[in-house]
Amino acid sequence: MTTISAGPTDSPGVRHVKRPTPLRESVYEALTEMIIDGTLERGRHLVEVELAGMLGVSRQPVREALQRLNNEGWVDLRPGFGAMVHVPAEDEVDQLLAARAALESESARLAARHATKEDVAKLRDLCKVGAAFHDAGDIDGAVRTNGELHGLITEMSGNRFLVDFAGQVDRRVRWYYTPVAPVRGAASWREHTRLVKAISDSDEDKAAQIMREHTEHTRKAYHELQGGGEATEPVVAEKKAATRRRRTD
Structure with missing residues (x-):
């Protein structure tokens, strides 16, 4: 489980990831937990730059994590639109x-x-x-x-x-x-x-x-x-x- 800390000045939903190696794994774990606990609600449009800011990382590990989440059915990647949290049928x-x-x-x-x-x-x-x-x-x-x-x-x-x-x-x-x-x-x-x-x-x-x-x-x-x-x-x-x-x- 990834350890995530939030400072007293952070707004709700902002989570900064500690930086073990590889970073993309930490980002993947953080985003998965945020989907599970509803911080990233079903159907939400996921913007790379917004997620990167929430986690305190660059866009690259976020992009890699979203691809993995898409492969595992947590996220839907739509050409021309971007990523959305999967809505289960x-x-x-x-x-x-x-x-x-x-x-x-x-x-x-x-x-x-x-x-x-x-x-x-x-x-x-x-x-x-x-x-x-x-x-x-x-x-x-x-x-x-x-x-x-x-x-x-x-x-x-x-x-x-x-x-x-x-x-x-x-x-x-x-x-x-x-x-x-x-x-x-x-x-x-x-x-x-x-x-x-x-x-x-x-x-x-x-x-x-x-x-x-x-x-x-x-x-x-x-x-x-x-x-x-x-x-x-x-x-x-x-x-x-x-x-x-x-x-x-």
């Missing part, structure tokens, strides 16, 4: 989240088989941390902790190919999950708690089922947010809870 989201469901449900099943007491303790700690981030309104912290929990479960599977495959889709999943995190938050962490209990009980089938349902709820929440589907019960419940919290604040 609905079927693209479905395909990725379906792949994630298959990978992570199997990871959960194997984690339930291999989990140690220390593993379970780490998962429970992450659940507490993630729920605390959600309650505090720290969406970035909640999303980061969500990724750590899912990553740990995959590592616990003991299957290095699952770890490799999950790693390839992790960033894209975070990109899709970040917009729904405020809505999914509390329900998501309750589901995590149920999942950890199934893993602790060595109940392989239940762990796999809970994980598959968990990823499906996220998929439906994403589509609802985009106006493409009906609300799931966990999403409706969390929206009502959020409304109650706002009324009592």
Whole structure:
């Protein structure tokens, strides 16, 4: 992960990259994270000189990073117009989240088989941390902790190919999950708690089922947010809870 610092006089969205070698890698990492966390929103026209100023670098590493981001599907380069942050199509989201469901449900099943007491303790700690981030309104912290929990479960599977495959889709999943995190938050962490209990009980089938349902709820929440589907019960419940919290604040 690239370390990025912002000075007290910087305006929002301005991030200066430290200068390890190669610089183009640091710029690529910074721009990717800015897309994931929404600093560079979907559909935004990306101007090289503007990005270079935000990152405190020249245009050349920005140009190289944009080419790589285009190759990986984060950015669309259009002749005569320039670069734009990619806007995912609905079927693209479905395909990725379906792949994630298959990978992570199997990871959960194997984690339930291999989990140690220390593993379970780490998962429970992450659940507490993630729920605390959600309650505090720290969406970035909640999303980061969500990724750590899912990553740990995959590592616990003991299957290095699952770890490799999950790693390839992790960033894209975070990109899709970040917009729904405020809505999914509390329900998501309750589901995590149920999942950890199934893993602790060595109940392989239940762990796999809970994980598959968990990823499906996220998929439906994403589509609802985009106006493409009906609300799931966990999403409706969390929206009502959020409304109650706002009324009592």
